[in-house]
Amino acid sequence: MTLSRVTTFAVISALAMLSLAAPLSAQQSTTPAPLAQQQAPAVSQPPAALPQAAAPAAPSDAAATPAEREAKLLKAATAELKELSPWTMFKSADVVVKAVMIGLAFASLVTWTIFIAKMLELTVVQRKVRSALIKIADARSLAEAQFALGAKGSVLASFLAAAMREARLSAGISSDAGIKERAASSFAEIVRAEARRIRLGMGLLATIGATSPFVGLFGTVWGIMNSFIGISKSQTTNLAVVAPGIAEALLATAIGLVAAIPAVIIYNHFARVTKGYLELVSRASGAAGRLLSRDLDRTHVSGGQRGRGAAE
Numbered sequence: 001m002t003l004s005r006v007t008t009f010a011v012i013s014a015l016a017m018l019s020l021a022a023p024l025s026a027q028q029s030t031t032p033a034p035l036a037q038q039q040a041p042a043v044s045q046p047p048a049a050l051p052q053a054a055a056p057a058a059p060s061d062a063a064a065t066p067a068e069r070e071a072k073l074l075k076a077a078t079a080e081l082k083e084l085s086p087w088t089m090f091k092s093a094d095v096v097v098k099a100v101m102i103g104l105a106f107a108s109l110v111t112w113t114i115f116i117a118k119m120l121e122l123t124v125v126q127r128k129v130r131s132a133l134i135k136i137a138d139a140r141s142l143a144e145a146q147f148a149l150g151a152k153g154s155v156l157a158s159f160l161a162a163a164m165r166e167a168r169l170s171a172g173i174s175s176d177a178g179i180k181e182r183a184a185s186s187f188a189e190i191v192r193a194e195a196r197r198i199r200l201g202m203g204l205l206a207t208i209g210a211t212s213p214f215v216g217l218f219g220t221v222w223g224i225m226n227s228f229i230g231i232s233k234s235q236t237t238n239l240a241v242v243a244p245g246i247a248e249a250l251l252a253t254a255i256g257l258v259a260a261i262p263a264v265i266i267y268n269h270f271a272r273v274t275k276g277y278l279e280l281v282s283r284a285s286g287a288a289g290r291l292l293s294r295d296l297d298r299t300h301v302s303g304g305q306r307g308r309g310a311a312e
Contacts, residue, residue, distance in 0.1 A: 086251060093248040094226050100219030100252050107208045108259040114201045115266045122198070122273050125155070129280045132156040133287060141298070142167070142291045155194050155281050159288035162186040167295060176296045183292055187285040194281050198274055202267060209263035216256020223249025 090101060132154045139145035146160050166183040173179065227245030 089248040089251050094223060097219045097223045097248060097252055100215060101255050104212055104216060104255040104259045107212055111205060111208055111263045111266060114205055118201060118270055122277060126277055128154040129156060129284055133283060136287060141295050145291055156284040158190050159187055159285055162190060163288050163292040167292060179296060191281055191285060195278055198277060202270055205263050205267040209260050209267055212256045212260035216253040219252025220249045223252060
């Protein structure tokens with residue numbers, strides 16, 4: 001009986017201990033939950049800090065922006081270099097450089113216009129003077145020379161007309177030297193007028209030849225200045241990026257040389273041709289003077305014969 005009571009008491013004690021242990025285990029199981037909830041933010045803090053860690057990436061992107069910009073500029077410049085031509089460079093040039101190019105192109109057009117016009121004019125007048133000299137080579141008087149020339153206008157016809165006018169105005173004057181001197185003065189005026197007429201346009205050629213290189217150089221300086229301004233704005237010194245602007249600037253100098261070199265060559269050519277033509281004009285003046293002198297001598301001879309005949 002005692003053993004059974006002891007056994008019963010032991011069972012009851014064990015059950016009581018088990019019943020007490022159950023709430024403790026429940027409390028221990030419920031206690032880590034708040035701890036886990038308190039520790040959860042500590043674990044979740046690194047994801048929250050990720051945006052803060054990603055924030056320093058912005059400066060790296062900003063630092064990479066100039067490189068990307070330079071790459072884009074390089075790509076655009078490469079595409080432009082593939083299509084680089086004088087017309088493309090002209091269209092993309094500055095307004096001042098465009099004005100310089102247009103002015104030089106107009107000057108070149110004027111040069112070639114003067115060349116064609118003066119070449120035709122000199123060819124025609126030289127042919128006329130040579131033909132007129134051949135026609136009056138056998139003439140014995142001013143009247144006969146005028147008849148041989150006909151109505152064709154040439155500088156020789158002007159000399160003959162001046163000689164005839166001076167002989168008519170000096171009728172009754174016995175001084176042949178005075179008549180010849182006045183006729184020579186009229187001939188000199190005709191020569192000077194013909195020289196001024198034939199040299200018309202050559203002064204413009206000289207101006208174009210002397211100033212075109214400097215005008216082109218001004219366009220080049222202006223274009224290179226704008227290129228350096230573009231370099232400072234783009235913050236890149238890549239040659240492929242700055243080459244188009246420099247090429248546009250150099251195009252102005254090239255056009256200036258294209259306008260100046262032909263102008264100088266044409267001016268020198270016309271200076272030689274004009275000198276040859278003025279020599280022909282001098283020959284025509286001399287021919288008219290000789291005919292006037294013959295007429296004066298013939299008048300004195302015929303007058304002397306009439307005087308002797310009247311005396312007899």
